[in-house]
Amino acid sequence: MAGLYGSSPGLNMAAASGAELIGTFLLVLAIASTAVAGTLRDPAVGGAYNSLSMPLVNGLSLAALAVAFGHVSGAHFNPAVTVALAVTKRFPWGSVAPYIGAQMVGGVLAALLTWAMFGSAARSDAGLGATAPADGVSSLTVLLVETVVTFLLMMVVIAATTDERAPGAAAPLAVGFALAAAVFIAAPLTGAGVNPARALGPMLAAGTMTAWWAYLVGPIVGAVLAAVAYDRFVGKATAPD
Template identity: 40%
Template sequence: MATKSHGIEEERTHEIIKIEEGVHVEPSTTAKTNADIFCSSASVVTITQKLIAEVIGTYFVIFAGCGSVAVNKIYGSITFPGICVTWGLIVTVMIYTVGHISGAHFNPAVTITSAIFRRFPYKQVPLYVAAQLMGSILASGTLALVLDVTPNDYFGTVPVGSNTQSLVLEIVITFLLMFVISGTGTDNRAIGELSGLAVGMTILLNVFVAGPISGASMNPARSIGPAIVKHLYKGLWVYIVGPIIGAIAGAFAYNLIRCTDKPLKDKDLARGGLFLRASAA
């Protein structure tokens, strides 16, 4: 018995040394046995972690963004520019927080488009969309619980003008959003570390432009959650169809100009943000 225990300890010590040296190590038989007690497979753990990240990320995006809308309508202390900044900041923060876990979609339109262009597995699309809707509904429910939200203080999205006007705006601004996501988040020639900042600022700008007219949803989950909680479905189809069409068009447009993963002839343009690298150096 002592010899067996000694052998197991040596095996574990050997694995730890390899890990510290950066060498990939397959889990030992004992480790595999213990892991199987807690979960059926590694893939289940991985997708579960991703879904939890999407639920939490979407929750706080909606909680902060829609919360700023509700608080401004009730108390008038945030102002419209403050709402725009809040949306941009919360998306940026959550991208940097869970982007390395789930990809930080927080948006069914982004998830569907990523799958269409083969940058995301189709089988995970329903799970991601369900997680995003769950996060949005939970956040909307929290806001309805803690704030005295009247019909006039509705924090969802309703077309101010005609449905067509809001539909066109949603397509255009979501096109821009997905174009930026494709350029900064999927092209290996871009500066990946700045993708979260670029996406957050794009949302800020879009809310400035389209917010007073369509509400600048760009995200079906952002509109569906408040609609379900407050039972207000006026023009909801606009915020489902518009963002999906805009996202697909934006990704398609970027793929047209992507051409190749290799650097372009103009090295300064291909490296993108050369002045940032020079400044850092």
């Protein structure tokens, strides 16, 4: 069974799961440390990070890590992506648990390292970059927003990395841009989880579990809907003559 980016994770599950752990760790570390630096207003080149830093770090990190690990594990780095691929028979159900376990461990370790790097204020004042609803945003709104933006991400993932008609060399960049767009949309409302490992890893380390279920359920529902929609409708379309 071919995975994303032409990978064959079933051939060496230990190596593939290890790649998922490392890749998710690096992705969440980049996101969480940037969020913490922005919250604490630590100086960077040119002053404190601004609101563009979150979409940029999400998109650029995912694009780079997809190139680095895509051929090994498929570069899921996201439990919602793994579940959606299994639902559409693009990934073996027997490999779902090792992948999700590796992704969640990577997310927690990244949050713990962020804590170690930035000190106690990273946890007490910045929540280790954990996502949280904005003021006045309900858990149901979080569920809706996270479903929609993960649908966007997964539609691009499945189209760019599994359809042979798509230009394969552009796939990591397309997926990175899609994640950046998702963060642009969701960040003002939910903090932009789009990934249970990214959302719940810092939450678990920080001990702040606000609306955690919405950050878990929303991405999974959105990713599965996108994968099914692509399989049954979008992917069957052909270009007009």
